[in-house]
Amino acid sequence: MCGFAIDGSCSIRESIDVNVTYVTLCWSLLPVMLDLPAANYSLSPYTGFSREHWEAAADGLLAHAWKWASPQGGRLDLPGRSSVSGVRSDGLEGYARTFLAAACRVAGANGDDPHQWLPRYAEGLAAGTKSPGADDAESWPVIQDVDVFGQPMVESACIALSLRLTRPWLWDQLSPQVQDQAEAWLRGSLTSVPAPSNWYLFPYTVAGFLESVGRGDSLTARVREHALTLLDSWYAGEGWYTDGNGGGIDYYNGWALHLYPVLDELLASREQGVPLNRTGTYPQRLSAHLDSYGRFFAANGASVHFGRSMTYRFAAGAAIGLGGVTGATPLSPGASRRILSGNLKYFLDRGSLDENGLLSLGWHGEHAASCQPYSGPGSPYWASKAFVCLLAPADDPLWTDQEDPAPAEQSDHVQALPDVGLLVQSTQEDGIVRLHNHGTDGFHAERAEADIARNALYNRWSYSTHTGPTAERNIADNEFTLRWRGRAGSRVRPHRLGAWASGGRGWAASWHTPVFETGLRVFPGLRVTSVCLVSGIYELRIHRVEGAPAESAAESTGWAVPRGRSKDPVTGLLVALAGWEHTDEVVAPAGTAYASSATVTRLRRLSGADGLYVSIAALTGGDHEADVSQAIEDLRVSEDAVTFRWRGDTADSTVRFRPFSVDLQEAPHPPEVII
Numbered sequence: 001m002c003g004f005a006i007d008g009s010c011s012i013r014e015s016i017d018v019n020v021t022y023v024t025l026c027w028s029l030l031p032v033m034l035d036l037p038a039a040n041y042s043l044s045p046y047t048g049f050s051r052e053h054w055e056a057a058a059d060g061l062l063a064h065a066w067k068w069a070s071p072q073g074g075r076l077d078l079p080g081r082s083s084v085s086g087v088r089s090d091g092l093e094g095y096a097r098t099f100l101a102a103a104c105r106v107a108g109a110n111g112d113d114p115h116q117w118l119p120r121y122a123e124g125l126a127a128g129t130k131s132p133g134a135d136d137a138e139s140w141p142v143i144q145d146v147d148v149f150g151q152p153m154v155e156s157a158c159i160a161l162s163l164r165l166t167r168p169w170l171w172d173q174l175s176p177q178v179q180d181q182a183e184a185w186l187r188g189s190l191t192s193v194p195a196p197s198n199w200y201l202f203p204y205t206v207a208g209f210l211e212s213v214g215r216g217d218s219l220t221a222r223v224r225e226h227a228l229t230l231l232d233s234w235y236a237g238e239g240w241y242t243d244g245n246g247g248g249i250d251y252y253n254g255w256a257l258h259l260y261p262v263l264d265e266l267l268a269s270r271e272q273g274v275p276l277n278r279t280g281t282y283p284q285r286l287s288a289h290l291d292s293y294g295r296f297f298a299a300n301g302a303s304v305h306f307g308r309s310m311t312y313r314f315a316a317g318a319a320i321g322l323g324g325v326t327g328a329t330p331l332s333p334g335a336s337r338r339i340l341s342g343n344l345k346y347f348l349d350r351g352s353l354d355e356n357g358l359l360s361l362g363w364h365g366e367h368a369a370s371c372q373p374y375s376g377p378g379s380p381y382w383a384s385k386a387f388v389c390l391l392a393p394a395d396d397p398l399w400t401d402q403e404d405p406a407p408a409e410q411s412d413h414v415q416a417l418p419d420v421g422l423l424v425q426s427t428q429e430d431g432i433v434r435l436h437n438h439g440t441d442g443f444h445a446e447r448a449e450a451d452i453a454r455n456a457l458y459n460r461w462s463y464s465t466h467t468g469p470t471a472e473r474n475i476a477d478n479e480f481t482l483r484w485r486g487r488a489g490s491r492v493r494p495h496r497l498g499a500w501a502s503g504g505r506g507w508a509a510s511w512h513t514p515v516f517e518t519g520l521r522v523f524p525g526l527r528v529t530s531v532c533l534v535s536g537i538y539e540l541r542i543h544r545v546e547g548a549p550a551e552s553a554a555e556s557t558g559w560a561v562p563r564g565r566s567k568d569p570v571t572g573l574l575v576a577l578a579g580w581e582h583t584d585e586v587v588a589p590a591g592t593a594y595a596s597s598a599t600v601t602r603l604r605r606l607s608g609a610d611g612l613y614v615s616i617a618a619l620t621g622g623d624h625e626a627d628v629s630q631a632i633e634d635l636r637v638s639e640d641a642v643t644f645r646w647r648g649d650t651a652d653s654t655v656r657f658r659p660f661s662v663d664l665q666e667a668p669h670p671p672e673v674i675i
Helices: 018-028 051-066 087-108 117-130 151-165 176-186 198-212 218-233 252-272 281-293 310-326 333-348 379-391
Strands: 235-237 413-417 422-426 433-437 462-464 480-484 487-490 495-502 505-512 527-535 538-546 553-557 570-578 582-588 598-605 611-621 632-637 641-646 653-656 672-674
Touching: 051 087, 051 333, 051 379, 087 117, 087 151, 087 379, 117 151, 117 176, 151 176, 151 198, 151 252, 176 198, 198 218, 198 252, 218 235, 218 252, 252 281, 252 310, 252 379, 281 310, 310 333, 310 379, 333 379, 413 505, 422 495, 422 505, 422 527, 433 527, 480 527, 480 538, 527 653, 538 553, 538 641, 553 611, 570 582, 570 598, 570 632, 598 611, 611 632
Parallel strands: none
Antiparallel strands: 413 422, 413 495, 422 433, 433 462, 480 487, 480 553, 495 505, 505 527, 527 538, 538 611, 553 598, 570 611, 582 598, 632 641, 641 653, 653 672
16 A cells, blocks of 8 residues: 655655665566566466466566656656657656556555555656646646647546546545646646547546546536447447447457446446446447457457557457456456457567567567557557456456456357448467458548548458558558559448358458549449358458449459468468459568568459459468368359359358449449358
């Protein structure tokens, strides 16, 4: 337990116990890798990780990050490239995001703070909020509208949440002066305009904290009501939200759109001394989300590489952890911990820490293509959200039950999400998870279609836990592209046509109008209707093009397979079955998040793009091999239908395309898929 007072001018450094100083000195001598306990395979037969490993990981990450603190701890100025928001905002980001890891660490231990993290953050809070916007080493930037200088609003949520989690041991120990100046800074998020997305949950979280400490008013109530109204309007079904009005579907579901409202309800229930209402709207949506999201993690612990902000890495486990803490999950405690620990261990084992012991901007190691311009040196520490699992006490089944296998380890499985147009395909033998995307592209309703560039993080047809999108200006993996007059046509705003799964089989379908890169962006009457059917490791990919310019060409690519040695080797396959004329292998020299270089199989038809295209693809791991003859048989292709039989089946499967109008006001008829 810790107790202290900060008046805004004094330093607590002199009051830290000599033993803590000794511990800090020892930390400075640690190697770059975290100092974790010995593996506990009796409790955790898959990962060897226990609650003690999570606490040690949090302590190690914090120890390395605090070596870069400003004199009074107002900012953690971590080394590396600056974000577009500038170094002062980056320093605040380092403080705020690591604060969340410390808060979960201490709150989960009921205030036990053996390394005295909270006094450091208390001193930093006093220094950072004393003169916001001042040009000095400590002051935090002022929170403003998203289009002016909005990034501090993101960090305000981490700070408010951390203060709420640690209220008895930090906030309640502060002087009234520091409490007032902290509130004044935080209130900037209540009056500034957020981005039209999950950002509205940042002022929501700030308002929730202020209300919890008796500083709420009509403004905090209005902010919270508006945020939840927007959140409800973004709910797409099956436990998934769009990130804004018509926005992308990605990991912001778990580490933001579910996390903030459910955690708010959990903390409110604890503050009131009552159990969480698991039948409430947001806990129920979280549980529905985890029914499919629990399948996004491979046997090796990797999460599917899909969407933006992937440098947050094991923040992907935040929703899993929150489900375990609240009980709002269909996953067993042992399966939840197996996914959480597997994901944390995956990144710690694959070089996510740089030579300074800091989380790098990247995936395994540093990887610029995994990052966006808004990412700075402190950005990867949104990974701290995974430590929400520590809010479950040490005697909770999340920590005491033996690990169960993750869903991807239990059997071959396909899960369809028709409401959002996703198909999740996993295979037990190699532990790989593949995500087929017929529903999202990162498009927001506030933007015109013609303004959307090719977006590797959303526009690819398929993603996996073992391969990543190729870098910009390299050949694109897992694409179907029409080329016209030297321009590539991108899939923008896919229109979902359905998805279905049963056991190890499934399909998903969509249509889109390609948007070309430059010049005349859209060719009137052009439609591409696409279907992906999966079984085992195989994917039958079917595309029908109608209304294409006479001189247009078609191109399709397969999985980006790492070249050279890899800790998680995979084999890719893409074979033309109908409609294609040429096949070749193309190198992506800039590689992916998984490898410094990759190869991609490409299919091409050089002229006259109208027609049906059929190919079979596969991605498998280790020593396993893909063989078309083991996938399908008796393939028949006509002008508007594809009929085949999965190997071992006695009945045919048919995909039938009915003619549809080229009137721009009319959507095409969905394909008639007969399984």
